[in-house]
Amino acid sequence: MLTSIMVRRAVFTLGFLLFHLAAAAASLVVNVRDVRGGVIDDAVAWAVPVGRRIPAPTRPAVMDQKNRQFVPRILVIQTGTAVSFPNSDNVRHQVYSFSPAKKFQLPLYEGTPSAPVVFDLPGVVTLGCNIHDRMSAFIIVVDTPHFAVATKGKATIAELPAGEYEVRIWHPGLREATNPKRARLEAGGALEVTFTAGSE
Numbered sequence: 001m002l003t004s005i006m007v008r009r010a011v012f013t014l015g016f017l018l019f020h021l022a023a024a025a026a027s028l029v030v031n032v033r034d035v036r037g038g039v040i041d042d043a044v045a046w047a048v049p050v051g052r053r054i055p056a057p058t059r060p061a062v063m064d065q066k067n068r069q070f071v072p073r074i075l076v077i078q079t080g081t082a083v084s085f086p087n088s089d090n091v092r093h094q095v096y097s098f099s100p101a102k103k104f105q106l107p108l109y110e111g112t113p114s115a116p117v118v119f120d121l122p123g124v125v126t127l128g129c130n131i132h133d134r135m136s137a138f139i140i141v142v143d144t145p146h147f148a149v150a151t152k153g154k155a156t157i158a159e160l161p162a163g164e165y166e167v168r169i170w171h172p173g174l175r176e177a178t179n180p181k182r183a184r185l186e187a188g189g190a191l192e193v194t195f196t197a198g199s200e
């Protein structure tokens with residue numbers, strides 16, 4: 001009897017805590033436009049907590065290969081994330097990167113290689129396939145779990161704990177890094193920031 005009351009009380013307390021955590025989360029909308037005001041496709045945005053500890057990544061990620069294309073074409077991950085590279089085609093691929101943030105090559109393979117690749121440095125990793133020249137994709141490795149890929153120039157980063165953030169963007173046509181923007185998010189609040197970036 002006592003145990004059942006204790007369990008009920010614990011469940012109630014947990015529910016109460018989760019409700020308040022959800023209510024306190026803020027969201028950030030990041031607009032990415034070109035110099036003429038048009039939206040930029042394939043932009044990504046991320047928000048790095050300022051002066052706060054960043055939890056280690058917990059979820060693995062997947063870069064698939066389907067119909068001789070990488071899926072997704074742009075993958076954003078937190079630094080330290082393990083990415084698996086399954087091959088869903090019935091032809092073999094040989095995935096590689098020469099990017100300084102992660103140089104690697106997977107031997108020619110079918111199915112899923114047994115070991116995922118861990119991306120332990122932030123940066124942009126350009127992927128290619130030695131067999132199919134037109135296969136290309138990007139893995140954007142960022143020092144935060146808070147990121148989003150834009151749809152029609154708008155990236156929504158949800159479930160952010162309140163506090164100060166440094167917001168950055170990237171897109172495939174970007175020649176040099178744009179200056180970050182600071183954003184201070186209140187508990188339960190929503191904020192919108194706009195970047196103007198060259199699309200050439």
Ligand SMILES: [Cu+2]
Pocket residue numbers: 068092093094129130131132135
């Ligand atoms: Cu290939």
